[in-house]
Amino acid sequence: MEQPRLFSDTPIAYYADVILPLALPQYYTYGLPAEYVAVARVGMRVEVQFGKNRLYAALVRRIHTDRPKYGTKTILSVLDAEAIVGETQLRFWEWVASYYCCTVGEVMNAALPSGLKLTSETRLHLSPLFDGDLSNLTDDEYLITEALTIRNELTMEEVQKILNHRATYAVINALLFKRVVRLKEELQNKYKPLTADFVQLAEPYRSDETTLQYAFDKVVNRSLRQAETLMALIQLLRQNPQVRKSELLTAANASPDTIKKLVEKKIIVLEKHPISRLNSYTNPVNENDELSITQQQTLASLHHAFDSHPTVLLHGITGSGKTQIYIELIKKALANNHQVLYLLPEIALTNQLTRRLQKVFGDDLVVYHSRLNNNERVELWQHIRNHTKKIVLGARSALFLPFAHLALIVIDEEHDPSFKQQEPAPRYHARDAAIYLATQIHNAQVLLGSATPSIETYANTQNNKYGLVTLSQRFGTAVLPSVQVVNIADEHKRKAMQSHFSPQLLTAIRQTLEQKKQIILFQNRRGYAPAYVCAACQHAIQCIHCDVSLTHHKSTNNLRCHYCGYNTTLPPKCPACGLPNLQLKGFGTEKVEDELRELIPQARIARMDWDTVSTKDGLQQLIANFEDHKIDLLIGTQMVTKGLDFDNVHLVGILSADSLLQYPDFRASEQAFQLMTQVSGRAGRKHTPGQVIIQAYNTTHPVLAETIANNYTAFYTREIAERHQFHYPPFYRLISLQFQHPQQKTVAEAATFFANHLKTLINPTHILGPTTPTIPRIRTQYIQIILIKIPRQNTLLHQTKQAILDTQVHLAGQKGMTTVRINIDVDPH
DNA sequence: AGCACGCCGACT
DNA sequence: GTCGGCGTGCTC
Numbered sequence: 001m002e003q004p005r006l007f008s009d010t011p012i013a014y015y016a017d018v019i020l021p022l023a024l025p026q027y028y029t030y031g032l033p034a035e036y037v038a039v040a041r042v043g044m045r046v047e048v049q050f051g052k053n054r055l056y057a058a059l060v061r062r063i064h065t066d067r068p069k070y071g072t073k074t075i076l077s078v079l080d081a082e083a084i085v086g087e088t089q090l091r092f093w094e095w096v097a098s099y100y101c102c103t104v105g106e107v108m109n110a111a112l113p114s115g116l117k118l119t120s121e122t123r124l125h126l127s128p129l130f131d132g133d134l135s136n137l138t139d140d141e142y143l144i145t146e147a148l149t150i151r152n153e154l155t156m157e158e159v160q161k162i163l164n165h166r167a168t169y170a171v172i173n174a175l176l177f178k179r180v181v182r183l184k185e186e187l188q189n190k191y192k193p194l195t196a197d198f199v200q201l202a203e204p205y206r207s208d209e210t211t212l213q214y215a216f217d218k219v220v221n222r223s224l225r226q227a228e229t230l231m232a233l234i235q236l237l238r239q240n241p242q243v244r245k246s247e248l249l250t251a252a253n254a255s256p257d258t259i260k261k262l263v264e265k266k267i268i269v270l271e272k273h274p275i276s277r278l279n280s281y282t283n284p285v286n287e288n289d290e291l292s293i294t295q296q297q298t299l300a301s302l303h304h305a306f307d308s309h310p311t312v313l314l315h316g317i318t319g320s321g322k323t324q325i326y327i328e329l330i331k332k333a334l335a336n337n338h339q340v341l342y343l344l345p346e347i348a349l350t351n352q353l354t355r356r357l358q359k360v361f362g363d364d365l366v367v368y369h370s371r372l373n374n375n376e377r378v379e380l381w382q383h384i385r386n387h388t389k390k391i392v393l394g395a396r397s398a399l400f401l402p403f404a405h406l407a408l409i410v411i412d413e414e415h416d417p418s419f420k421q422q423e424p425a426p427r428y429h430a431r432d433a434a435i436y437l438a439t440q441i442h443n444a445q446v447l448l449g450s451a452t453p454s455i456e457t458y459a460n461t462q463n464n465k466y467g468l469v470t471l472s473q474r475f476g477t478a479v480l481p482s483v484q485v486v487n488i489a490d491e492h493k494r495k496a497m498q499s500h501f502s503p504q505l506l507t508a509i510r511q512t513l514e515q516k517k518q519i520i521l522f523q524n525r526r527g528y529a530p531a532y533v534c535a536a537c538q539h540a541i542q543c544i545h546c547d548v549s550l551t552h553h554k555s556t557n558n559l560r561c562h563y564c565g566y567n568t569t570l571p572p573k574c575p576a577c578g579l580p581n582l583q584l585k586g587f588g589t590e591k592v593e594d595e596l597r598e599l600i601p602q603a604r605i606a607r608m609d610w611d612t613v614s615t616k617d618g619l620q621q622l623i624a625n626f627e628d629h630k631i632d633l634l635i636g637t638q639m640v641t642k643g644l645d646f647d648n649v650h651l652v653g654i655l656s657a658d659s660l661l662q663y664p665d666f667r668a669s670e671q672a673f674q675l676m677t678q679v680s681g682r683a684g685r686k687h688t689p690g691q692v693i694i695q696a697y698n699t700t701h702p703v704l705a706e707t708i709a710n711n712y713t714a715f716y717t718r719e720i721a722e723r724h725q726f727h728y729p730p731f732y733r734l735i736s737l738q739f740q741h742p743q744q745k746t747v748a749e750a751a752t753f754f755a756n757h758l759k760t761l762i763n764p765t766h767i768l769g770p771t772t773p774t775i776p777r778i779r780t781q782y783i784q785i786i787l788i789k790i791p792r793q794n795t796l797l798h799q800t801k802q803a804i805l806d807t808q809v810h811l812a813g814q815k816g817m818t819t820v821r822i823n824i825d826v827d828p829h
Numbered sequence: 830a831g832c833a834c835g836c837c838g839a840c841t
Numbered sequence: 842g843t844c845g846g847c848g849t850g851c852t853c
Binding site (some may be wrong): 015017018020028031048054068071072818819 | 849
């Protein structure tokens with residue numbers, strides 16, 4: 001059998017260091033065959049074999065003539081005609097890898113859309129577009145096509161075999177280009193092309209003015225509406241031969257019925273055409289929303305702040321009209337033909353903001369979200385790189401798009417924890433990484449926006465690292481809601497509580513319903529009851545994979561683990577003591593919903609949490625229903641706090657503030673303040689002041705008073721003092737090391753060994769632990785944590801990271817320790 | 830991340 | 842006597 005052309009027959013003069021999409025610490029060097037020297041460039045993907053027979057699309061990082069000491073394999077093919085990433089992106093990747101202690105390959109994996117990440121696991125299918133015409137195929141292409149008509153599916157290994165290892169990717173690329181085959185990817189299968197109705201004149205009237213006149217006369221006597229609509233269509237067709245039905249509806253102010261009539265009369269026809277999702281809206285309306293005086297002043301202050309600081313925080317209370325100010329800044333960047341990245345928390349990527357920005361920016365804007373399919377992502381990637389799209393609205397991963405001329409990054413809701421990626425590596429914080437990208441690589445500006453800035457960010461304004469502009473008035477006639485705390489311990493004593501509802505809250509709900517206003521209730525716990533507990537022995541039913549209590553879900557009548565998804569039926573007897581005394585303890589959103597249906601049967605109630613919106617459009621649907629007031633009362637978890645603007649919401653209730661405040665984390669009160677303030681901000685956005693009721697057992701916690709007074713400064717002053725006193729960020733930097741292994745003894749040994757060795761390399765007082773986390777086992781893996789706390793100096797940071805990496809190598813050299821997984825999390829916010 | 834090599838336990 | 846379990850090391 002013929003061997004793969006791994007080693008070139010012509011002498012190699014050039015070499016390429018490539019990034020492999022793997023968790024490997026270095027770059028690998030491949031020989032660059034003479035025929036590729038002229039075409040290969042840094043930032044292009046190349047086909048390489050790595051290991052026994054695995055093929056990867058690697059990325060060229062450097063081309064040079066330094067012959068390595070070892071023998072190299074050669075690059076099998078060059079996959080791109082142009083670089084898909086530039087030097088700036090590569091430098092950014094390298095910074096992310098070094099700052100967050102991961103490999104550049106892992107960053108590459110996070111950065112590239114999967115459509116650009118070919119590996120030999122990709123499977124090949126015949127394309128539905130293939131017409132069976134074999135005539136214009138080369139021999140190699142023919143072989144593959146023929147095999148596919150028999151086998152239906154081929155792996156890359158099989159393709160290699162058929163081709164005797166000759167230029168696999170070249171053949172596949174050619175077949176892809178000719179639309180003979182397609183690569184099977186999960187998302188591609190689910191992809192349905194977006195189509196829209198287009199309106200066209202019926203065939204006889206298309207080119208001939210007189211027949212058109214005849215058609216026109218035919219309707220004009222009968223129906224004025226139809227005539228108007230037809231007139232409008234003719235107008236639109238003159239400007240653009242492609243007229244969307246929706247476009248006509250608005251232009252002619254027509255009803256769908258009118259169009260239907262015209263279709264029935266065979267004067268016009270409707271055609272469905274696929275449309276690109278990236279261009280699915282019409283031209284910008286360019287409605288110039290007037291800025292209020294306050295907003296104008298704020299904008300001026302921002303410009304002024306940017307003169308001296310590349311990063312500026314806009315601290316504007318909820319409902320103060322921050323978005324309009326962002327829009328003005330974006331317009332300015334666009335006027336200079338620059339690009340803008342608008343980042344916001346994943347969940348807040350609702351139609352509301354998208355629609356608003358599309359109205360202003362039209363086709364200059366693209367939205368980068370988790371539901372884009374492969375092709376769309378690749379398309380979008382190219383638009384950004386070619387600078388044919390100017391504004392990206394997206395969640396954290398949009399940070400890795402290949403911007404050509406980035407001038408501004410807006411980070412809305414800057415405090416939001418979902419900007420931090422938890423799993424997998426790179427565990428980066430999009431806000432912090434964005435600031436590096438903007439200020440160190442693109443010479444761009446960053447605007448951070450929040451009503452409740454994170455302590456770190458606000459501290460940076462206080463030490464003059466960032467500029468600060470405060471917007472403390474609500475926009476227009478909007479007034480801040482009145483906030484009231486109800487002591488539910490007292491209400492319980494008075495026996496006034498009805499299950500989880502205080503009389504104050506119930507009265508307010510009833511009043512709000514009478515006023516035909518809407519209500520949002522916040523309960524930070526999904527499911528029906530957190531635990532199923534034995535009344536006799538206090539044993540709670542546990543997950544078999546994780547050390548957590550299972551949560552009861554009534555709708556499915558089972559017990560579920562919120563960490564690994566394990567679920568089981570309700571056992572009849574306590575597995576610990578055998579008595580049938582199992583009871584549900586605590587309460588979640590599902591239970592709140594049930595109880596409320598009984599207490600207030602007339603209300604239309606819906607629930608918003610991961611259980612109800614897990615389906616693709618569930619969230620959008622729910623939001624739409626709430627917007628249209630098909631729902632009176634929305635019960636939700638964290639989700640309801642994020643960027644949803646509903647004009648008609650009058651009352652917001654927080655069922656239990658205690659669970660937020662007791663959370664065992666140094667960020668608990670920060671998050672509680674942010675959350676309660678954000679939820680409260682949902683109340684009464686226009687004209688009438690809203691009402692907020694917070695229920696709590698412990699009403700003395702200072703955060704409650706700060707929330708009631710909407711006093712960020714008081715909150716910040718108290719919190720920053722605590723952070724200082726207890727050596728937490730922003731005064732200290734945290735690095736968390738998580739050790740995982742199926743054996744408890746092994747993780748414990750590994751973590752202890754690690755800590756001891758690390759103590760010989762860095763100041764031992766900076767090392768805390770190892771400790772067992774609150775949940776000691778997740779997905780059958782036992783966990784140990786080492787927390788490193790270091791004063792905020794850059795030299796210390798580098799030194800500490802190096803010590804960690806060295807210790808990691810040292811540990812891997814120990815017997816039995818190689819299988820212990822270590823996750824390094826820098827700034828584990 | 831794969832993948833092969835190698836060293837110890839239960840089986841045709 | 843072998844098959845195969847996983848722990849270990851290497852991949853340009």
